Amino acid sequence: MLYIIGGGGRMQNSIRALRTEGGVSQRELAEALGVSRQTVNSIETGRYDPSLPLAIAIARHFGRAVEEIFHAS
Template structure:
């Protein structure tokens, strides 16, 4: 799943560790999300969206056609 977590984190001037602490996960989890190696739980997706004051859809793109769903 494509995401804009890294761009938003960079824009906010946060390190991966800072963001991880803010949403209650490890730095490694943030790294894996940013590298598209891990899809966050819905709970974590909501926490990230809340932290960046945006919608989940603004952070994550499932990268599939509606017809495929």
Template sequence: MKNKIKVLRAQHELTQAQLADKLAVSRQTVNAIEKGKFDPSLPLAFKISKLFGKTIEEIFEDE
């Protein structure tokens, strides 16, 4: 699944570690999601969308 997390994280001037802290996940999880190696659970996707003020559809795109 494609996503815009890396771009949004950069726009908000957050490191992977800072984003991971805000989402209560590991930095490795953020890295894996950004690279498309891991699709987040629905609750995590909602946390991400709320944090960035975007809809899930604006952040995640089915390939």
């Protein structure tokens, strides 16, 4: 189940842990996803919530469900 958070709430995510576990740099992940390294950094640090298509692309990249990566804070 995917939860949509309203009211300006931010989601937490496990992207940094998955990325470092897999030995992937922010730049490499960004290139694989077609976004900037700054975008990956902003998502990892919680300054930016990705669009649904980008969240799905991230989940697919790591072979996980979106709900395993993104969760309510």
